Amino acid sequence: MRRFTYHEPKSIADAVHLLSAYGEKARLIAGGTDLVVEMKQGKKEPDHVISLRSVPGVNEINFSGGYLRLGAMVTHRAIERSPLIRERFTLLADAVDNLGSVQVRNVATVGGNICNGAPSADTAGPLLALDAVLLVEGPEGERNISLNEFFRGPGKTALAANEVLKQIIIPELPPEACSRYLKHTRRKAMDLPLLGVAVTLIPEAGGEICREARIALTLAAPTPIRAIRAEKHVAGKPFYRAVWEEAGVLALEDSSPRTSFRTTAAYRKKMICALLPRAAAEALERSGRTMKG
């Protein structure tokens, strides 16, 4: 690995300043579980590595005023161990339960997972299905970016080179909502998904009809996506398996999966159809209901 200078600014503003000063030669580091791997492979060779670990407050989980706020430096392990997240934002807990290993989760952060822009990022689908918004800070101050607009391509995001992700803001779900993230892998652990399906369901009063569904897919396209056609199809309809199977077919229209050495597009398509109804059924089961048919 190439030698570099390591910086530990005490505030986001200082980090932004350093990023602006060093430009291309600088790189932010959070847990380093993506960045250091790439540095070792020589894919990234920053001269300045800027850590956010000394910035106060960025590793806090805060729930108030109808919003869950995750600091960018919140680790996957902290999410995994948060009873609040497991209870109220369950699919986010699903995302980290099988992310890397305990060792990885102890240092890897949710901010790094999102900012890295990998099409396979495990928290991306769940955060999309939670309608998350990102609070970022740059030289001109703060701005909000909807996660829906954040991913621009493999490894590409809407962040400018001198912007820092501060916080991920997630609106509270109504108590009747339920959710599920399915990570489909070859191996049971230490694996990236072949396909990820995240589903948040908000039923009508009575629980028989789906009022709103948010469906996100990873590895179904060059970036994590929302399956809008599928969402529209299931809204207002009862929780029937047939409806969700149709949704699976519609989700294909929102998708453009690729063949790579990891698997084929055909297999990914088949998994979209197989796993969307499964994710919805398992979400429903969590609220004590069952998918009919």
Place this chain on the structure above:
Amino acid sequence: MAKVLEPESGGVALQAVGKRLPKLDALDKVQGKAVYIHDLKMPRMLYGKILWSRHAHARILNIDTSRAEKLPGVRAVITGYNTPEIKVGFLKDNPVLKKDKVRQYRDEVAAVAAESLEIAEEAVRLIEVEYEPLPAVFDPVEAMREGAPLIHEEKGSNILKLPWKLICGDPDEGRRQADFVVEETFLLPWVTHCCLGTSGCLAEFQPGGNLTVYSPTQIRYLAQRDFLEAMAALGLKDKRVRVVSTAIGGAFGSKLDTYPFEFITILLAYYAGRPVKLVFSREEEFFATPARQKVEAKIAQGCTREGRLTFRDVEMVLDNGAYTSWGATTPSVMMMPISSLYKVPNVRYTARCVYTNNIYATAMRGYGNPQATFAIESQIDALAEQAGFDPLEFRMLNANTAGEVTPQGFKVGSCGMKECLEAVRESLNWNEKRGKRNGRGVGVGSLIHVGGGARIYKSDACGTIIKLDDFAKVTVMSGATDMGQGSDTVIAQIVAEELGVCIGDIKVIMGNTDLETWDVGAHASRTTFVAGNSALYAARSAKEQILALAASLLNEPQEDLAIKNSVVYSRRNPAVSMQLERVLRAAHFKTGGTQIVASHFYDPPTQMLDKEMKGNFSAAYTYGVHGAEVEVDRETGRVEILKYVIAMDVGKAINPMLLEGQLEGGAAMGIGYSLMENLQTEKGKVLNPNFLDYKMLTFADMPEITSIIVETGERFGPFGAKGIGEPPLVGSAPAIANAVYDATGKRVRSLPLTPEKLLFDADGSEERGGE
């Protein structure tokens, strides 16, 4: 936990043999005290780094090392142009530094020794190589065609001049006799050993010019011979080479040959005049270490209406890759199951190894047997179905038995195949579970492997020296190699048993060619059998010397004396006794005294295969049966192993705990081979040189293994034992594929058995998944 099916007790209760003892160095290893090549450091040591090829096939036009040479901290830069030519591999077709052309991305083009690894890496980046790309060929079938690019022009053909051929009986007549015949083609992928410890070595020249190589090799003495050839090339003909083993972080056949990187390290140490260590990164380990080769196997078998096998006909094409290592000789082992798994009177086997611009093929645990057995045993199920037999019954009908001489000339001593089949039937609840086609299914895969060494070389021997000190502490110097399998412990148990001392009094020393006597290497599941017998006979000889001394000290006839718990006593009158250490001191502390040193060179009673590839090349044969119960997710194609059982006829379990370790570790490799391991290449480039994309099982993927140990008592084995190092992965793939067939009715004829292959039709009506 293992269930042991024991033979009739031989009467005498054993003290050390048969005990569940943890491996002697287990504590050192878990505490991080064992010294691996990665830990080793010498004063003034430099770090070596290799520059690999950027092409699969290209002419080298120019190598410019001038910028690397100028980098501060660089102490040597070598290429094929400024060093003597050294060729390695058993066909000597692999120059350690490539000159004129490269044949694979893994090719060594230059190397550097520097004060730090970082400097060495930087220096390698500064070397500029000009290439002219050449047309390449990656498919062995294409490589055999007229006009295909030649990998080694001087050979005139890509087909190796190793025409493997075995004919027993009359295979064509056998086909005519068959009432049912099945013909299929099976495909097996490249897979690699995945040693936890990557490859590496450290070379150091002594002031007088003698060389020491520290290495995790499996073949200390053959490596010594190879390194002496390098010394001759350097003009150091009369100097000595000492090979010292480090702790081995896994080998599995990968360290059974010597490779260019070792010679490069020696060259670097020579030209830099300082010790040099070169250790592979994980990525290098994946693409530069030879692997288990890709095989295409056409196979036909037939049986009569009564279910008797009449013939087996197998034709294989093996991807040899760009160079020749032991991979090209694996057909010699594939012949074993092809000729001798079950009673099959008429057999034909031919195999061609073909050069391509792929990574190259070497030995890997099982040595061809897993590939051959996948084809044979998958097809046995298909044949049984055609002929209307329960596949397990069909195997019982054709099972091998003790005392038979197989068509290839193997003299089978002990054989517990039927016991193993019965044990697996019971453990899987076979009769209840089979044939449901409801997404759950059971399957078995039987195996045969050499269990009493294998006479591949003129000698299959191992030497042992035993000495005892003043305090009755025993030192055993064995030529064997412990690579984690537990040879150190097993040898200690055998010697403890024979000498009547406790395990704690024994120290086993292995790993220094200046100290111990010769051994051919840790291969062919031979160490417990061959090194075990060698240690046993050396211990017996030491015991005779001790008892002769004690006889005069105690005034008792020697035949009446025995040793137990480090006391020499008279069997007739146990009151007459003497501490073993007193006997030894009495030998030392007297005028005209003596010392107790014994040695034995054990070579098993076997034959080399003759010109027709026939003969009894092992002193014993190990049999076993793998059984699996699986559940297949019909929507996703994922295969879940619900139960996994291995029943293994091991002759005698010297150490059931270590034996289970072998069975479980082997199963992990075998299940990985069956379901997900696949070293993927595209135009010769390894696509997945990391543990994210090369899918080895994790703990979470590993089912619990039920180990059933069948003890048949092998006449030539130490305390009745046979070798079991390789068999625990041989039967996995067919057992799982057969179980998947039982669950789904889908027969997958290629590994790994991926969800894609299960969900998509092979006939192309849908896009076929898999790679």
